[in-house]
Amino acid sequence: MSGEEEILRRFSAIEQAREFYIVGKKVARVDSLEAVLGKPIYTGDLVTGDYVFVRAVRSPYPHAKIKKINPEKALNMKEILGVLTHADIPGENDAGSLISDRPLLAVDKVRHYGEAVALVIGSSIESVDEALAKVEVEYHPLPVVTNPIDALKPDAPRVQERGNLITHFKIRKGDVEKGFEKADIIVENTYRTQFMDGMPLETEVAYAIPEENGRITCISSMQNPFDVYNKVVKILGLPAEKIRVIQAATGGGFGPKSDETPIDVAAYACLAALKTRKPVLSVFTREESVTVQCKRHAFIIENKTAATEDGKLVAWKSTLYEDTGAYISKGHLVIARATFHCTGPYEVPNVWADGYCVLTNNTMAGSTRGFGAPQAHFAAEVQMDILAKKLRMDPVELRAKNILIPGSLTATSQKIDDSGLEVCFRKAVEESAWHQRRREYEEFNKRSMYVKRGIGIALLYHGNTLGPEGEDFANVHTRIERDGTVIIQTGLTEYGTGAITSLAIVTAETLGISLKNIRVERPDTSAVTSAGPTVASRTTVIGGQAALDAAKQLRSRLAEVAAQVLEAKPEDLEFKDNRIYIRDSPERGLDFKHVVEKCYEAGVGLEVEGYYIAPATKWDPETGQGEPYNQYTFGALVSEVEVDILTGMVKVLKMTAVYDAGKVINPLGLLAVIEGGSIMGLGHALTEELIHENGIVVTPNLHTYLIPTTAETPLNIQSIAVESPGRIGVFGAKAMGEIPVVLPMASITNALAHAIGVHINETPLKPERILKAIQQNV
Amino acid sequence: MINISLRVNGRNYELNIEGNERLIDVLRDRLGFKSVKEGCGSGDCGLCIVLMNGKPVHSCMVMGFQAREKEITTVEHLGDEDNLHPIQKAFTDVGAVQCGYCIPAAILVSKHILENHENPTQNDIRWFLRSVLCRCGSYLRFEKAIYEVSQQVR
Amino acid sequence: MTILGLVKLPKIRPIIPQTAEEAVTNIHERTRAAYLAGGTYVVPMLKSRNLQLESLVDISGLDELRYIKKNGEIIRVGALTTHAELISYEATSDIPAFRRFKEKYTSPIAMNLATVGGSVALSQASEDLIPILLTLNANVTILTRGGRETVNLCNYLEKKETYGKFLIEEIYFKLPKAPALCEFEKISLSISRIPLAGVAVNLETEGGKVKECRIAVNFCNGFKPGRVAAVEQKLKGIKITEDVIDEVSQLLKEHINPAGDFLASAWYRKEASAALLKKMLNRMFGFQMEKGE
Ligand SMILES: Cc1cc2nc3c(=O)[nH]c(=O)nc-3n(C[C@H](O)[C@H](O)[C@H](O)COP(=O)(O)OP(=O)(O)OC[C@H]3O[C@@H](n4cnc5c(N)ncnc54)[C@H](O)[C@@H]3O)c2cc1C
Ligand code: FES
Numbered sequence A: 001m002s003g004e005e006e007i008l009r010r011f012s013a014i015e016q017a018r019e020f021y022i023v024g025k026k027v028a029r030v031d032s033l034e035a036v037l038g039k040p041i042y043t044g045d046l047v048t049g050d051y052v053f054v055r056a057v058r059s060p061y062p063h064a065k066i067k068k069i070n071p072e073k074a075l076n077m078k079e080i081l082g083v084l085t086h087a088d089i090p091g092e093n094d095a096g097s098l099i100s101d102r103p104l105l106a107v108d109k110v111r112h113y114g115e116a117v118a119l120v121i122g123s124s125i126e127s128v129d130e131a132l133a134k135v136e137v138e139y140h141p142l143p144v145v146t147n148p149i150d151a152l153k154p155d156a157p158r159v160q161e162r163g164n165l166i167t168h169f170k171i172r173k174g175d176v177e178k179g180f181e182k183a184d185i186i187v188e189n190t191y192r193t194q195f196m197d198g199m200p201l202e203t204e205v206a207y208a209i210p211e212e213n214g215r216i217t218c219i220s221s222m223q224n225p226f227d228v229y230n231k232v233v234k235i236l237g238l239p240a241e242k243i244r245v246i247q248a249a250t251g252g253g254f255g256p257k258s259d260e261t262p263i264d265v266a267a268y269a270c271l272a273a274l275k276t277r278k279p280v281l282s283v284f285t286r287e288e289s290v291t292v293q294c295k296r297h298a299f300i301i302e303n304k305t306a307a308t309e310d311g312k313l314v315a316w317k318s319t320l321y322e323d324t325g326a327y328i329s330k331g332h333l334v335i336a337r338a339t340f341h342c343t344g345p346y347e348v349p350n351v352w353a354d355g356y357c358v359l360t361n362n363t364m365a366g367s368t369r370g371f372g373a374p375q376a377h378f379a380a381e382v383q384m385d386i387l388a389k390k391l392r393m394d395p396v397e398l399r400a401k402n403i404l405i406p407g408s409l410t411a412t413s414q415k416i417d418d419s420g421l422e423v424c425f426r427k428a429v430e431e432s433a434w435h436q437r438r439r440e441y442e443e444f445n446k447r448s449m450y451v452k453r454g455i456g457i458a459l460l461y462h463g464n465t466l467g468p469e470g471e472d473f474a475n476v477h478t479r480i481e482r483d484g485t486v487i488i489q490t491g492l493t494e495y496g497t498g499a500i501t502s503l504a505i506v507t508a509e510t511l512g513i514s515l516k517n518i519r520v521e522r523p524d525t526s527a528v529t530s531a532g533p534t535v536a537s538r539t540t541v542i543g544g545q546a547a548l549d550a551a552k553q554l555r556s557r558l559a560e561v562a563a564q565v566l567e568a569k570p571e572d573l574e575f576k577d578n579r580i581y582i583r584d585s586p587e588r589g590l591d592f593k594h595v596v597e598k599c600y601e602a603g604v605g606l607e608v609e610g611y612y613i614a615p616a617t618k619w620d621p622e623t624g625q626g627e628p629y630n631q632y633t634f635g636a637l638v639s640e641v642e643v644d645i646l647t648g649m650v651k652v653l654k655m656t657a658v659y660d661a662g663k664v665i666n667p668l669g670l671l672a673v674i675e676g677g678s679i680m681g682l683g684h685a686l687t688e689e690l691i692h693e694n695g696i697v698v699t700p701n702l703h704t705y706l707i708p709t710t711a712e713t714p715l716n717i718q719s720i721a722v723e724s725p726g727r728i729g730v731f732g733a734k735a736m737g738e739i740p741v742v743l744p745m746a747s748i749t750n751a752l753a754h755a756i757g758v759h760i761n762e763t764p765l766k767p768e769r770i771l772k773a774i775q776q777n778v
Numbered sequence B: 001m002i003n004i005s006l007r008v009n010g011r012n013y014e015l016n017i018e019g020n021e022r023l024i025d026v027l028r029d030r031l032g033f034k035s036v037k038e039g040c041g042s043g044d045c046g047l048c049i050v051l052m053n054g055k056p057v058h059s060c061m062v063m064g065f066q067a068r069e070k071e072i073t074t075v076e077h078l079g080d081e082d083n084l085h086p087i088q089k090a091f092t093d094v095g096a097v098q099c100g101y102c103i104p105a106a107i108l109v110s111k112h113i114l115e116n117h118e119n120p121t122q123n124d125i126r127w128f129l130r131s132v133l134c135r136c137g138s139y140l141r142f143e144k145a146i147y148e149v150s151q152q153v154r
Numbered sequence C: 001m002t003i004l005g006l007v008k009l010p011k012i013r014p015i016i017p018q019t020a021e022e023a024v025t026n027i028h029e030r031t032r033a034a035y036l037a038g039g040t041y042v043v044p045m046l047k048s049r050n051l052q053l054e055s056l057v058d059i060s061g062l063d064e065l066r067y068i069k070k071n072g073e074i075i076r077v078g079a080l081t082t083h084a085e086l087i088s089y090e091a092t093s094d095i096p097a098f099r100r101f102k103e104k105y106t107s108p109i110a111m112n113l114a115t116v117g118g119s120v121a122l123s124q125a126s127e128d129l130i131p132i133l134l135t136l137n138a139n140v141t142i143l144t145r146g147g148r149e150t151v152n153l154c155n156y157l158e159k160k161e162t163y164g165k166f167l168i169e170e171i172y173f174k175l176p177k178a179p180a181l182c183e184f185e186k187i188s189l190s191i192s193r194i195p196l197a198g199v200a201v202n203l204e205t206e207g208g209k210v211k212e213c214r215i216a217v218n219f220c221n222g223f224k225p226g227r228v229a230a231v232e233q234k235l236k237g238i239k240i241t242e243d244v245i246d247e248v249s250q251l252l253k254e255h256i257n258p259a260g261d262f263l264a265s266a267w268y269r270k271e272a273s274a275a276l277l278k279k280m281l282n283r284m285f286g287f288q289m290e291k292g293e
């Protein structure tokens, strides 16, 4: 065994033994200091000197032919430097992220409200604003389709040249018809979820700076610098090295910043920079952002569920209609995730599911935190509650009989190999004092006339990382400077989840140094290679493995050099507290920095590339059967609510959130993500609704699209992490970034049903909807 | 153009500004205090909150010329790397920072709460902070940070 | 010059008068001009292009209009008094209606800018002070080029459009005889300053019966606040019982005509206004209905 292998073997032993020094300890985010000091770190803060502005002329129609574009009046204005249409795009007019169905600037047709038709460049923002209205676009309005079920009818208006049906995703497990025959009880319900907006508080923004050598550097707010980079290169038709994309601090991601509007805003800025040879700022207003930013898909889900008298699930049939708007974006993948998870985290022997991704003339939906899982779990978990009610069973009892435990088969017949769900479920029931609370609230409701209380639960499983959604790899570039500072560079990005801190923690752990000696650099496409997209809660799980790989390589190089100085075997060395010492005689050791210096002297390179790729997943597209994901995160959420039945106003009193994080790498980060995700999910459940009226977005701002404030926040969110290690994540970690938004819709709906006696099948649970349900129920 | 004088973060400024500049424009673009963020420009998000004569106000709803003779404080004035204001430190310690975009406003409002309430209750804290939207949902972290500082002071 | 708002305000001319009279003159000399007080309405409207103006007459510095004082039983509030100053004024801060106004304010930091005069000028459903002031039978002093005039808030709401360009100088009202029976209740969602519903009540009782009574709602007609005469008449001279409360809340529903929007339909606003009235009266008269414990 070579020295290096031995060191690595030793290190694996440490990993196994779970003796962590930093992992799992409460540490502050690596970049939180800049934020509390108010440092200029976001794109808009970095703009200086002389620059010009670019904005898009947007369609007032949800569906129309473009007959003519006449920019003359705008061009005649002073301060206006140019108007660009599709004809002026030097490269390809393609701003689709995975599927090239969306032009950057509309060609002969607009397919949704707010679609960009032309760009106006000017030296003052006031003049650009004024000029937008002076670009004359002649439209011929076309019939509009705004509902996925209508869009599937043969005579429906066609949104694109292809048919409106994009994907038909299937699950075929066992024999559902037989299952239904055998059943003692069948419940059948239709669920509807609304369009929602991730609503990062920083809107889309890009700043493009042309350089002397012809290169354009674009600083921008986004999750996936490489997606943006690749597209901008294509759109501008320039050689790859002529574009450089850098991620500035990003004021919220939540999915939309990994989708297509970051491509748009960067392309606008770069096109204008190419034309004017001046630095260009491109910023979306709040209204613009809410209008065109990708939405959380609206779903219609029909669930038919069968069980035996004693509550064993025997068959489940789901039909899911996903409204992806006028362009596909990630719709074809979101439908897959939603369909895979359509039964909730239960073992059902017979499953039949059809998921349809459908085009309409609504604005485009795409990746949003949770990626189809919140909608699927809403429909599954409310369905389970309705079933429990029919069976006169406590919702917890029914779930206990059916949850996925080690050895269970999911809807895709994938065998579950850990007990994460069981543990989360049990903990949630215990910690929330479920049975006691449920009784107390029932007593309370008998006495109280107009205020009612309720408690509800929902459970989840969430296939980790990309699975069927793409190649699940990451690379991380780590180097140690001569002064001992460790620098991590990666194309994975930070936008609020604290996941990048996890990479630093993994590195610090492996090298036995403190976090403050580590710096994580902001992604720059000219400095690092693509690390794959920062989506699907991948950073800790997959990125962490790549960081670990890099750190291990560095560890063995350092160990070799230290061993020579200490006259010891490299494999006997321990790395801890910024020292490298002999495990059995800790007094014999060297400062980490000293060893670094020795490496420099000896010419030992301390710059490495860490890489990780998750095993490819397999499933049969005809039956959906197989192993679509490498591991699953599990969770349980108990919500307690109080509702005023005269007004329908509901207040979430408490949430007990238990998630199986596999291994907690960054506890403080995880806490913030659980609390924050729960609050975001609460908004999805209660107030958030992006309303299209005949295709037109009528809630494009923060006083009509209502996100939670402190007034809506539960008085208490009890966050509990359990650790049931996963197969692929670093140190056993499982994906957590998106997870906490998945359950609140279902959990709150179930709690509300306990309070008012009726399940509402449609979100959001605005007071009006609740009041109607109450009045219809009496 | 209109001439105004105002005091920002302990320094006096004499400025010629346009009639259509709001206080946020003056602070960010003329004076370079970039901690002030614009999330909507319509009074909703609260990210533009600064202290004006000691009171928190939305700088997107104050015209630049209205800030004449006023004293303004932004987060840049609170502390620096080696000398964090207690509320800045508490925000870091409790993990309040997610994307960070709302943090300057949340810190200023928190400071105001602490200076006006010896022992702020959950209600007090939530009432003031209603004006600051945090899409990352760090509200309970803000509460904790404020609570921790109020305990230290006592 | 460098600019970095998301969008800039269109060009506009500021005018800074030194006195109230000068302000009135200024506004008459200009076309497309408006007063700028707290700016919490005007500035966002300019930014969203829902309001197009050439000049802003900045009255925010007119300290002569920024006061709140008590003359005997009369409270006088200068138009430039902010909502924050109003709620912390000793003589009124204990009145439940003002306490509720504070508690239910959707964006409390905005209270430091928003002025009482701004609320009266707007007189829309978003202005919680209007129903409260209506139940306090407040009067408004306005200054026009013709001079000073004092009108009852009720009449003001009706005739507002006919006064031409005027400056609100002062609002005054008598302290309620029974402060505990002066209440306000509102429900709203998130940061929306447009509420779902709001109701204010001010009663005086004598010998167990209602002697004086005023009831007003945020949404009376469309987006306009107003008093609900039918309910007031019904209550006068009778003893309040749970049945009476049910009856008047039903009556309220029938006599208001609220607008619907994306937050709530007209139907919901009627239901919710009635519910708020019912809850409030029950609470005021000690009928336990809320917690049952
Ligand atoms: C996010 C948010 C939430 C809010 N929530 C609430 C709430 O819950 N409850 C509530 O009551 N209010 C609330 N408000 C405030 C309220 O809706 C108004 O914006 C505010 O009362 C207007 O006052 P202002 O002084 O800022 O008016 P400005 O914006 O300065 O002016 C408003 C209008 O009134 C005119 N005007 C102002 N003063 C005078 C005067 N003295 N004479 C003649 N005309 C005048 C102006 O020309 C203008 O047309 C909220 C505001 C915001 C931004
Ligand atoms: S920018 Fe949103 S409130 Fe000022």
Ligand code: FES
Pocket (backbone or CB within 6 Å): A201, A251, A252, A496, B096, B097, B098, B099, B100, B101, B102, B103, B133, B134, B135, B136, B137, B138
């Ligand atoms: S930390 Fe992201 S908005 Fe508050």
